[in-house]
Amino acid sequence: xxxxxxxxxxxxxxxxxxxxxxxxxxxxxxxxxxxxxxxxxxxxxxxxxxxxxxxxxxxxxxxxxxxxxxxxxxxxxxxxxxxxxxxxxxxxxxxxxxxxxxxxxxxxxxxxxxxxxxxxxxxxxxxxxxxxxxxxxxxxxxxxxxxxxxxxxxxxxxxxxxxxxxxxxxxxxxxxxxxxxxxxxxxxxxxxxxxxxxxxxxxxxxxxxxxxxxxxxxxxxxxxxxxxxxxxxxxxxxxxxxxx
Amino acid sequence: xxxxxxxxxxxxxxxxxxxxxxxxxxxxxxxxxxxxxxxxxxxxxxxxxxxxxxxxxxxxxxxxxxxxxxxxxxxxxxxxxxxxxxxxxxxxxxxxxxxxxxxxxxxxxxxxxxxxxxxxxxxxxxxxxxxxxxx
Numbered sequence: 077x078x079x080x081x082x083x084x085x086x087x088x089x090x091x092x093x094x095x096x097x098x099x100x101x102x103x104x105x106x107x108x109x110x111x112x113x114x115x116x117x118x119x120x121x122x123x124x125x126x127x128x129x130x131x132x133x134x135x136x137x138x139x140x141x142x143x144x145x146x147x148x149x150x151x152x153x154x155x156x157x158x159x160x161x162x163x164x165x166x167x168x169x170x171x172x173x174x175x176x177x178x179x180x181x182x183x184x185x186x187x188x189x190x191x192x193x194x195x196x197x198x199x200x201x202x203x204x205x206x207x208x209x210x211x212x213x214x215x216x217x218x219x220x221x222x223x224x225x226x227x228x229x230x231x232x233x234x235x236x237x238x239x240x241x242x243x244x245x246x247x248x249x250x251x252x253x254x255x256x257x258x259x260x261x262x263x264x265x266x267x268x269x270x271x272x273x274x275x276x277x278x279x280x281x282x283x284x285x286x287x288x289x290x291x292x293x294x295x296x297x298x299x300x301x302x303x304x305x306x307x308x309x310x311x312x313x314x315x316x317x318x319x320x
Numbered sequence: 321x322x323x324x325x326x327x328x329x330x331x332x333x334x335x336x337x338x339x340x341x342x343x344x345x346x347x348x349x350x351x352x353x354x355x356x357x358x359x360x361x362x363x364x365x366x367x368x369x370x371x372x373x374x375x376x377x378x379x380x381x382x383x384x385x386x387x388x389x390x391x392x393x394x395x396x397x398x399x400x401x402x403x404x405x406x407x408x409x410x411x412x413x414x415x416x417x418x419x420x421x422x423x424x425x426x427x428x429x430x431x432x433x434x435x436x437x438x439x440x441x442x443x444x445x446x447x448x449x450x451x452x453x454x455x
Contacts, residue, residue, distance in 0.1 A: 119371055152363070155370040159363075185376070188437050192353045195435070204355045228437075257354050259365045259372035273374045291375050 078302040080250035083129035087250070087263050087270055090121060091282045099274040099281055116281060117274040118261045119145075119158055122252060125263060144168075159258035162206045162298060171252075171298045172307060173208045176245070176287065178216035181235045183293055186227035189256075193294040201314035203296045204257045210309040215242035216288040242267075242288060244308045251299045255292035264297050342389035344452040345398065348381040348409070350445045351416075352423050352438055360419055362409055368402045380405065387413035387453040413453050420446045 077085075098113040100120075123142060130138030145161030147153050165171040175197035177183075183190035197208045217235040218225050226232070251264035262271040269290045271283050299307060351357045354364040365372030365379055372379065386394045391410055398408040420442060427439040 117371070118374055150359075150362075152370060157363075157370055188435060189353050192435055192438070193355065195430075196355060204358070256372070256376065257358060257364060259363070259376075260374050261371060262374075271374055275373070293376075 077132070079129050079133045079135075079300050080303045082132040083125050083250045083263075083300070084265055086125045086128040087265065090124065091270055091284060094278060094281060097278070097281060099272070099276045101275045102277055116272050118272045119156060121270075121272045121282075122158070122261045122263060123156075126252070157258060158254050158261040159204055159206065162252070162254050162258070162296065165252070165298055165300075166207050170301050172210065172304055173203065173206050173296045173298045174210040174212055174245070174251075174307065174309065175203055175208045175294070175296055176211070176215075177213045177294045178288060179218045179235050179293075180213045181229055181232050182218040182222075182225055183228065184218045184222065184224055185293065186224040187293075188228055190294045191228065198312065199314065201312050203254075203294075206254075206296060206298075207315070208296060209311050209315040210307060211312065212238075212241035212245050212309060214238040241309055245287065245297070247306045247308065248297070248299055249303055249306060251297040251303070253295055253297050255295040260292055341452050343384050343386040343394050343397070344449055345382050345384050345408075346445060346448060348379075348383055350441055351383060351420075352427075352442050356423055357419075360415065361411065366402070366405070367400065367407055367409065379407065381407045381409065383416075384408050384410045385413055385416050385449050385453065386410060413449065416449065417446070420449075 094116070096112075096114055097116045098110045100115040100117040103110045103113060103115040123145075127138060127141050130141055142156070144164045145156045145158065147155055147157045147160055162173070166173050175194070177190055177194050180191060180194040193203060194211070194213065197203055197211055201208050214235050215238060217237050220226075220234050225234075246267035249265060253262040253264045253269060254260070255262070260271070262269050264270070264287070267287055268284050269287055272281060273283060348357070348361060348364060351361060358364070361383055364381065366381075382398075384394050384398050391412075394410050395408075398410075400406060400408055424439065424442045424446065427435055427442065
């Protein structure tokens with residue numbers, strides 16, 4: 077078994093079996109009631125899965141997975157930050173990042189940040205500080221009947237639907253997702269997002285949903301080295317000229 | 321008498337117009353895309369958490385730009401209170417102005433001009449700061 081196999085194994089095990097867990101926000105609000113429960117949030121889910129997989133494949137650096145995401149300085153000094161881990165996974169452990177966005181022209185919430193992150197990914201091959209190698213976009217475009225259609229870009233018609241790249245994503249066995257610059261962290265497998273809602277208890281603590289209906293729009297999916305052969309997307313031009 | 325009024329009252333009036341403001345509070349979202357501003361102003365989720373919610377939402381994060389005062393004073397005036405979801409971040413005038421100038425320049429240089437809202441917003445933010453704290 078490879079890294080991705082172990083990661084999926086743990087990801088599904090936690091998704092299916094979590095009767096002893098509760099969202100971290102719930103436990104903070106009711107510490108006595110949930111004192112015997114393990115608190116869970118999106119990053120803890122991700123880290124637990126990564127550490128399990130790294131240990132299973134016998135990676136000598138598996139113990140550093142957690143510290144890889146610790147902010148060394150700045151506002152979050154000493155705290156764990158998903159985007160720092162993401163940057164290290166790509167730059168040091170040779171994961172590949174795929175930028176995803178359901179509609180790069182007419183975001184359904186009419187926020188310009190989604191268009192801008194696409195611009196950065198496509199032109200500069202980066203998502204915040206994480207090097208990006210591929211994009212898979214426009215897989216769930218905003219209908220012209222939607223109230224926010226053309227709210228941001230009035231002169232452009234409906235975005236052409238691209239389900240081909242989206243279908244390619246369904247071949248990826250395992251990935252790590254980050255949305256809105258690390259605001260939310262999740263796991264990915266064969267077209268589905270696996271995530272934890274920190275304000276919930278079972279049975280809604282964990283959720284599995286198709287990427288094309290996922291609430292967050294601009295995101296990246298990082299694929300470990302053993303899953304690269306399943307990425308049937310064209311590499312961005314800028315990724316060929318830039319060192320990761 | 322008219323001359324007296326002119327030379328005495330006018331300077332007083334002008335003095336009263338001089339800015340004594342030492343800070344201005346502006347929402348984080350008015351400082352451009354978070355991928356630009358996060359190094360200087362932090363991430364776009366609550367500073368007491370290391371990530372945000374699992375569902376997209378707005379975070380009412382505000383930036384206190386200060387000049388001719390100290391960080392200690394402004395942080396007392398605008399404290400961070402998690403229980404009230406009161407998230408202030410502080411930055412000096414001298415630190416934020418180079419960022420704004422550089423970012424406006426970069427957005428203006430994008431040939432496609434596909435982000436006019438950012439350019440307008442950043443220019444407006446700079447104007448707010450200059451109007452409140454001076455050139």
